[in-house]
Amino acid sequence: GMNFGSKTFKPRPPDKGSFPLDHFGECKAFKETFMKCLRDNHFDNSKCRLQSKSYLECRMDHQLMAKEPMEKLGFKDMVDPPSSQTNQDCKP
Template identity: 80%
Template sequence: MSTAMNFGSKSFRPRAPDKGSFPLDHFGECKAFKDKFMRCLKDNSFDNSKCRLQSKDYLGCRMDNQLMAREPMERLGFKDLMDPPIQDKEAKP
């Protein structure tokens, strides 16, 4: 019976993280946004529905600093918090 280990038999293939997994903010680029969001949660008994604006701002910071893949805010559940598009007054009939 051979118990020799052969480390070369398996090859590691890295893959992109699953959606919802993102790099740590090592340089604290979004710390102020995170702190504001966490403070909101604490002040509202961790009812995240009352902190959606802070959550949106935090995710925006993460996308701006390449700490997560850029996604439209509408796809992240913030459609109701988006500014309506500015329409040209001349284009109205």
């Protein structure tokens, strides 16, 4: 016979680009603000970057997506440099 109990399922985080649904609406207000901004700006997302950043931060804070540095998500110009690196050259 077959033994179905021998293999255990190991959950893994989703790949980049797949997002769990926000079942509890934890980031719904951020999403609504972002979507309203898009509608008001004829879906020009370059005008809604602050709202987009806030929405992604909410999702990361609630484990609805993998934590990523905002620089890697396209918000390098909107992130304060860490105070330890303020007057330092970043070259090795």
